[in-house]
Amino acid sequence: MYKLTEDRTKKGKELRTVFVDTLLKLMATDENIVALDGDLGGASKFTEIAKTYSDRFIQCGISEANMVGVSAGMSTVGFKPFMHTFGPFATRRVYDQIYLSGAYAGNTINIYGSDPGFCAGPNGGTHTTWEDVALMRAIPNAIVCDAADAVQLAWIIEEFAKREGVHYIRANRKACRNVYQEGSTFELGKGILLKEGSDVLIITAGQLVSDALDCAQNLEKQNLSVSVIDMFCIKPLDVDLIIKEAKGKKAVVTFENHSITGGLGSAVAEVLAENNISVPFKRHGVNERFGQVGTPEFLQKEFKLTAQDLEETIKTLLK
Amino acid sequence: MNQEQKHDLELLAAKIRLDVLKMLQHRGYGHLGGSLSIVELMSVLYGKQLHIDPKNPQMPDRDRVVLSKGHAGPGWYSVLAEKGYFDPSWLYTLNEGGTRLPSHPDRLKTPGVDMTTGSLGQGTSSAAGIATGLKLKGSKAYVYCIVGDGELNEGQCWETFQYLAHYRMNHCIVIIDDNKKQLDGYTKDIMNPFDIAEKMKAFGFHVETAKGNSVEAIDEAIEKVKQVQDQAVCIVLDSIKGAGVPYFENMMANHSVKFNTDEINAATDQAIQALEAYIQKEATSHV
Numbered sequence: 001m002y003k004l005t006e007d008r009t010k011k012g013k014e015l016r017t018v019f020v021d022t023l024l025k026l027m028a029t030d031e032n033i034v035a036l037d038g039d040l041g042g043a044s045k046f047t048e049i050a051k052t053y054s055d056r057f058i059q060c061g062i063s064e065a066n067m068v069g070v071s072a073g074m075s076t077v078g079f080k081p082f083m084h085t086f087g088p089f090a091t092r093r094v095y096d097q098i099y100l101s102g103a104y105a106g107n108t109i110n111i112y113g114s115d116p117g118f119c120a121g122p123n124g125g126t127h128t129t130w131e132d133v134a135l136m137r138a139i140p141n142a143i144v145c146d147a148a149d150a151v152q153l154a155w156i157i158e159e160f161a162k163r164e165g166v167h168y169i170r171a172n173r174k175a176c177r178n179v180y181q182e183g184s185t186f187e188l189g190k191g192i193l194l195k196e197g198s199d200v201l202i203i204t205a206g207q208l209v210s211d212a213l214d215c216a217q218n219l220e221k222q223n224l225s226v227s228v229i230d231m232f233c234i235k236p237l238d239v240d241l242i243i244k245e246a247k248g249k250k251a252v253v254t255f256e257n258h259s260i261t262g263g264l265g266s267a268v269a270e271v272l273a274e275n276n277i278s279v280p281f282k283r284h285g286v287n288e289r290f291g292q293v294g295t296p297e298f299l300q301k302e303f304k305l306t307a308q309d310l311e312e313t314i315k316t317l318l319k
Numbered sequence: 320m321n322q323e324q325k326h327d328l329e330l331l332a333a334k335i336r337l338d339v340l341k342m343l344q345h346r347g348y349g350h351l352g353g354s355l356s357i358v359e360l361m362s363v364l365y366g367k368q369l370h371i372d373p374k375n376p377q378m379p380d381r382d383r384v385v386l387s388k389g390h391a392g393p394g395w396y397s398v399l400a401e402k403g404y405f406d407p408s409w410l411y412t413l414n415e416g417g418t419r420l421p422s423h424p425d426r427l428k429t430p431g432v433d434m435t436t437g438s439l440g441q442g443t444s445s446a447a448g449i450a451t452g453l454k455l456k457g458s459k460a461y462v463y464c465i466v467g468d469g470e471l472n473e474g475q476c477w478e479t480f481q482y483l484a485h486y487r488m489n490h491c492i493v494i495i496d497d498n499k500k501q502l503d504g505y506t507k508d509i510m511n512p513f514d515i516a517e518k519m520k521a522f523g524f525h526v527e528t529a530k531g532n533s534v535e536a537i538d539e540a541i542e543k544v545k546q547v548q549d550q551a552v553c554i555v556l557d558s559i560k561g562a563g564v565p566y567f568e569n570m571m572a573n574h575s576v577k578f579n580t581d582e583i584n585a586a587t588d589q590a591i592q593a594l595e596a597y598i599q600k601e602a603t604s605h606v
Contacts, residue, residue: 034455058451061478061482061485063478063481063482065440065441065444065474065475065478066444066447066475066478069441069442069443069445069475069479070445070447070448070451070482072434072444072445072448073385073444073445073446073448073449073450073451073452074448074449074451074452076426076433076445076448076452077452077453078456079452079455096438097441097444097475100435100437101435101438101441101444101445104435105425105427105434105445106427106435
């Protein structure tokens with residue numbers, strides 16, 4: 001069960017702090033949990049883990065391929081590795097390692113790809129990933145999540161720690177606006193219908209959930225009735241919820257901090273097409289562009305991922 | 320090593336070599352050269368060095384083998400069959416649809432295989448991870464990571480070697496099968512490895528070298544690296560691709576062999592007969 005926060009303008013704890021605190025909590029009772037980083041332990045705060053569990057934080061240096069392999073090897077002897085690096089290095093740089101040494105070999109690797117999309121900020125285009133969901137979604141039986149806020153991130157980490165397999169979570173390192181109240185729980189494979197409306201359906205994930213709710217509020221002031229789904233678990237996808245909510249809407253829009261190729265938008269499009277749901281539909285995301293430098297706020301505007309941009313897309317679709 | 324041990328290991332090597340030839344000839348094709356170059360190594364590992372129990376392949380404190388040069392799977396399957404991990408008849412299912420012996424090893428399919436390999440370079444990291452995990456669990460078990468000389472083209476190997484050297488992981492024994500050839504030709508022509516032993520030393524390893532066709536030399540090298548404390552260890556095997564069968568040793572492109580000519584099949588038959596005769600003679604002889 002979840003409860004929405006009462007004040008959506010407030011930010012929660014830094015997500016990296018949440019990640020580390022959650023791991024420390026889990027490590028206290030599960031000696032098989034280990035944390036690995038590739039010389040970004042300062043950035044992820046994973047080095048904090050070494051202060052309590054010096055032997056269960058494994059510094060791998062700037063060798064991401066080896067870090068994935070070490071994680072896979074540790075899995076074969078019963079460990080549950082959580083590894084971090086920036087999103088692009090955690091996915092596209094080491095895709096074959098995750099695919100083969102991880103998933104194909106039946107191993108468990110929990111991957112934290114940080115600073116997805118515009119969250120990369122001044123690290124720029126080289127550190128930006130708008131294709132991580134597309135890649136990870138193509139791995140058989142992988143679980144792919146995009147955390148909306150600190151509360152949901154902590155829940156996802158705890159859930160991953162209970163399971164075997166390759167699990168990917170993309171999340172900012174910095175703080176983002178609260179969506180949920182402390183103590184909220186979720187279900188992997190189930191989307192969250194945050195708002196019910198009759199005209200428009202927005203399906204989103206990650207920290208854009210807050211922007212989608214802003215957009216819905218604005219549209220309601222203009223007498224449009226809007227549903228919003230937090231599809232934090234992009235794989236496995238909540239097909240039933242999409243079918244149920246999309247039917248009869250005047251517009252369905254996906255909204256993602258990701259390329260429109262292969263991510264949440266593509267996943268939803270597949271569901272709509274395969275289930276004969278004929279509805280005006282638009283994937284709102286990044287289209288055939290690379291990242292660049294700037295503040296996250298600047299980049300969110302530059303790549304047209306604000307609540308206002310979403311509102312324009314919806315209005316165009318409704319015309 | 321006493322004469323009896325040497326005799327037994329050479330006999331086991333002959334059986335492995337025979338199995339490799341028979342299974343690949345039966346299948347009609349396969350990775351022959353790199354399977355034959357590790358036959359004596361496999362004999363020493365499974366005949367003497369490994370702490371294992373084929374009847375209990377999941378024994379927690381077992382030593383692990385990671386065949387990072389996964390294409391040599393047939394060489395590994397042969398010794399696993401000889402040691403009783405599975406019925407030897409499985410060898411003739413190599414690469415058949417639904418087989419439990421795929422061309423490249425799969426930990427989910429084959430008893431005795433602890434890590435899936437085949438995408439070159441990746442097995443080295445997995446071996447390092449297994450060694451890290453075992454150490455964390457307080458196990459004294461060894462991990463034997465078998466790497467191809469051509470495989471050293473992969474950058475991931477060198478990431479792993481840095482890691483092993485940095486953490487002074489003496490329980491992960493890296494064995495480089497320096498059989499001088501890769502798929503497209505001699506390693507020195509395709510991507511020159513220069514002096515592999517010196518490279519490994521420069522990376523911080525203790526390095527031993529051994530003739531790949533000598534069970535004694537291989538065993539001695541393993542015993543030596545087991546004495547090394549607080550440093551990563553490596554054995555460079557001076558081996559021959561296609562080893563033990565003159566016809567295949569002399570065949571230039573012997574990475575993957577098709578058994579599709581009378582000449583190749585006659586040479587294979589001849590080698591099989593010679594090995595069978597040797598095994599029959601030696602199996603009953605006493606040192």
